[in-house]
Amino acid sequence: MPEIKTKSPAIGHAECLIIGGGVIGSSIAYHMAKEGRSTILVERFIPGEGASGAAVGMLAAESEEFTDPELAQFARTSRDAFPELVRDLERLSGVSVEFRTEGFVTPFRSEAEGQKRWNAAIAQEVDHPVWWDSRELARRIPGLDGQVIGAIYRSKETQISPAQLCRAYTGAAVELGATICSGTQAEQLVVKNGRVCGVQTDSGFFSCKQVIIAGGLDSMRLLEQVGFEYPLNPVKGEAVAVSLKDHPLEYTIYADDIYLVPKRNNELWIGATSLPHQHDKEVSIGSLEGLLARASAWLPRVREASFIRTWAGLRPQAVAGRPCIGPVPGVKGVYVAVGHYRNGVLLSEATGRAIAALLKGAGVAELGISGFSPERIKEASK
Incomplete structure (x- = not known):
């Protein structure tokens, strides 16, 4: 990989520079700032205005019925951390994330469909779902279609306002010392002697020791600059x-x-x-x-x-079918957290915490994210 240099002096410096202000990048900024590390987040628009702000905010770790055991566990871990996370974010930021804990209901119209769903829910052996018959369902949710004969109720499933969550993440990060640079487009990773030393943006050069790429679809362009393909x-x-x-x-x-x-x-x-x-x-x-x-x-x-x-x-x-979280092979100091698809809000807490732990020296195996590591994904694509 060729060395890339900048001609301009740095307009800002931090230990960690995060590219992308969606729910994943915002969570990482919060968790890094919480660790006491100097942190800058750059976002080309306004944090939370992209895919994250267009979500509906479900924390559906069980209802989603993940078939990948590692991803299923990661999702449950993230969802279960939200009650404490919400308290901390709202206290620091003053932003309500509109956290709701009433639970999720999956209705069905036939005994066969209900039994299939019940068996799938029980097979997960985690959250002890409850079977609601038609009488209980009518009492709990008046006005459902008359052909609905029952439902699976999951009490641990929760939901929030995704746009408010992004605001709370970034607001709390700022309270903890982070800097949020909205309207700033990351253009080029700057590498010297095999290690990242900064990012060239349309506003100028930012120097840093680590870069975390969490820019959603725009991340592919930056990853290709360091020789890593992740479609x-x-x-x-x-x-x-x-x-x-x-x-x-x-x-x-x-x-x-x-x-x-x-x-x-x-x-x-x-x-x-x-x-x-x-x-x-x-x-x-x-x-x-x-x-x-x-x-x-x-x-x-x-x-x-x-x-x-x-x-x-x-x-x-x-395309790999799972998120990519961890250090990017081939260049020191570059990390990635992308590919969360429709579960970015749900996985944000665990992803932010995992990146913070990785930068402190933890390994992907001890964090339970071996299957998400760039190294593993790169090997699997060969």
């Missing part, structure tokens, strides 16, 4: 927010074809489509019709709701 595909996700007229939904409904996520002010967020290889953030009429039709099939009174807004985001789906 990411954009997957557009569209959602819609409505306001229910009466009886706000208490529990998050997590069905096969749709999820209905209750928020403050009687809002209900409905999502989401999954459209691979699309780069625009427009919401089509067809997608909107599909979301509302699937939502009202489970909860008919959605048809009487008031429309609020629609939005879309581009999820970074890894």
Whole structure:
């Protein structure tokens, strides 16, 4: 790899420079600052305005039914850390993340479907799900479609406001001494004698000892500069927010074809489509019709709701099928945390904590992320 030098003096210096202000980069900034390390985060727009801000904020470690055991454990560890994390972030930042703990409900319309879901839930042997029959379900969630005969209830599943979470992460990081540079595009990693020494941005040069690349889809360009290929595909996700007229939904409904996520002010967020290889953030009429039709099939009174807004985001789906977290082989001081796809909010806490531990000398094996390591992913791609 050729040496890359900068001609301009540094306009800023920190031990750690994080590229990307989504929920992953913001979490890393918080955890690094919490460790007392000088930290700068650069984000080309405003933290939380990209894919992270377009999420609906579910911490669905069990409902998602991960098939990869290592990823499943990582997800549970991250979700279970959120109650304490939320207390710390809200105390430091003064930002409410709108944390809700009522739990998730996965409804079904046949005994066979219910038994299949129950067996899958029990096989995880972790969170002790509860079977709600039609009577219990009618008591808990009035107004569900009449063909729904039961549901699996998971009490440990929680949810937050993703945009507020990003604000809380960055706000807490700043309180702990970090610097957040919005509107700053990272252009080039600067390497000398096989070690990173800074980042050239459109605002100038920042010197540092470590760089953590956490810029979602934009990360591929920077990783290629240090000889590491990690393809990411954009997957557009569209959602819609409505306001229910009466009886706000208490529990998050997590069905096969749709999820209905209750928020403050009687809002209900409905999502989401999954459209691979699309780069625009427009919401089509067809997608909107599909979301509302699937939502009202489970909860008919959605048809009487008031429309609020629609939005879309581009999820970074890894071709490798799992996130990439750890030191990048071939150059010292460069780390990566990308490819979280539709689970960035859920995995943010554990990812930020893992990166902080790696920079203190911990190994990927002891952190339970061997399968996510760039070295392992690089070997598997050969």
